[in-house]
Amino acid sequence: MKILLVIDRLTNPHAGTEGQFLLLINLLQNAGCELRVVILANSDWLNKNPLSCSTAVIGSSSIKSPKTWWRVYRQARQAEVDGFQLAHIFFNDASVVCPPMFSLAGIKSIISRRDMGFWYNSIYRAVLPFTGKFVSCALSNSRAVANVTGEVERIPQSKLRVIYNGFNRTLSAEARVPELEALKVSGATIFGLVANIRPIKRMQDAIAALAQLDLNSHNPHLVIIGAGDTTELKSLASNLSVGERVHFFGSRSDIPDCLQYLSAGLLCSESEGFSNAIVEYQFAGLPVICSRTGGNPEAVTQDQTGWLYEVGDVAELSKAMAAVLNTPERAKAMGTTAKKEAESRYTIDAMLNQHLSLYRELIGVKS
Structure with a gap:
């Protein structure tokens, strides 16, 4: 499968969403997926830590800037030509701009929601119900988040999914602090x-x-x-x-x-x-x-x-x-x-398998 992974920016690999994003890159690559990561804004961390897959930096992240919308659309068109059919989108601004622009290019969108919406301001509350019409799935990491997403962004229940975060934690008896x-x-x-x-x-x-x-x-x-x-x-x-x-x-x-x-x-x-x-x-x-x-x-x-x-x-x-x-x-x-x-x-395998199953369902590929 060819999957686009999209995010506003990458600045802290230890932060919750960014850590899960980077983990997902590794898991999907190991599962044989062909990935392209699209990032709206560059960062010092990204410059020092290039990703292990194809990466495109838009160079503009403001949802108020026509330049952002045009560059995202141009990237989507190229991705469609290259055979990508599905984008999984993280963070706020990317989930506003990307679904309608990707839809115009013939690419389906998944938006990820991982908090209770403390960032929803008047602009997001006005815009997201519109751009959400172009979303194929809103994926949350808890039922509570899914409920808030559906209510505020007016995403139909049929498009709401929950996949809990996956972890692979082992403690060494000799690891001392x-x-x-x-x-x-x-x-x-x-x-x-x-x-x-x-x-x-x-x-x-x-x-x-x-x-x-x-x-x-x-x-x-x-x-x-x-x-x-x-x-x-x-x-x-x-x-x-x-x-x-x-x-x-x-x-x-x-x-x-x-x-x-x-x-x-x-x-x-x-x-x-x-x-x-x-x-x-x-x-x-x-x-x-x-x-x-x-x-x-x-x-x-x-x-x-x-x-x-x-x-x-x-x-x-x-x-x-x-x-x-x-x-x-x-x-x-x-x-x-x-x-x-x-x-x-909360196993890694469970999280990966559920993501792959969702991707296949939306693309129409049998497992």
Whole structure:
């Protein structure tokens, strides 16, 4: 099969959507697909890290610019001549411009949706229901995201599909993280939060919940792994007298190795599509404490694989953290259950096979 993969830009291979995009490239190539990646805007990362397949950079990404639409159409026409019949499109601007332009060239479009639409502004809300008429399928990574996509973009139910993210995580018993090793040796119970530092992630709730725990028992600490400005969070931790218990690790490539030191994984977001962090926690055998929003309840079962609490309810978050401290064997058992579920639901093979099946269905190719 020949598949076009389209995205606004590639700047951070460790970010959720971009990481899954790059993973999909490798998987589809290994499955024998012929790929062409179309990117609206260039980036320093892309210049330093050329992709392993044919790549075309449009050089214009503004949906307000006629130049963007014309260049996308010209690229679509060339792709059609070269035998491409289907485009899988990621991110916001590409999913506005590409479906109608690709349709004019005779190429079908899949748009991917991976969050609860916090980026929908008045322009997107006005334009997407129109450009969505040219979409053959809207593919989401959770039922919650699919429902929002259908409602806001007016995509018919028959065109909504869900494929959960796929992961291939293995932990090496010899992979050590010195900073976390030292904390463990000191007797600390470590909670972890993996996410880039942004207001929507509500990391201040985790710090406030930590401050409400009995700090004289179990020696609780919080480790935050992700890029972003730590100034305000450090100030909050200091004001709540837990500055020495909150550790900022920044962006890291050894997250699976870090997770083996944790007693539970946290996610405090006010909005989530389907969290990669939750699944990574589960693959590491951790119970998950997360806000009840978006796709989180699809991944975490209350009192079986973790705890769910209402967004912003710091008292409930702290109560769940205290449960990990006070009943560690129960928390460990929940993590074991979570790991078994993750290994059956979120495999690389399952994700790849479902993508290939969808592509074949839309192109009209039998497996």
